[in-house]
Amino acid sequence: MVDVSQHELVPDHTVLDEGALEDVLEEYNIKKTDLPKIKRADPALPDGAEVGDVVRIERNSRTTDTAVVYRLVVE
Template identity: 70%
Template sequence: MVDVTDHELVPEHELIEEEVLEGVLEEYDIDRTDLPKIKRRDPATPDGAQPGDVVKVTRDSRTTDQAIVYRLVVE
């Protein structure tokens, strides 16, 4: 079976710590549930991710070098 996370077109996905998440939510003045969602079974979701966790997705961007987005893991 192919590991999609090794593919060059799949951006880096990593679980973030609660302390980091609190800072992000405060900076944007949002709640965890306001974040876009990603399914727990999505092949790019990091191993061990559980519903309620937040994943940081870092992708290359032509305008800003790197674009960072956050996704809430859902069932």
């Protein structure tokens, strides 16, 4: 079986620790539940991602070298 998360077109997905999460929420002045959602069954998620975690996704961008987005893992 193919591991989709290792494909070259899938951006890097990283689970945030509590300290980094607090910094992100404070920077954007939002609550964790205000973030866009990503399903736990998404094959691009790292194995350690659990429901309630926040994932940082780094994509290549033509206008800004790297675009960073955050997603809340849901069931």
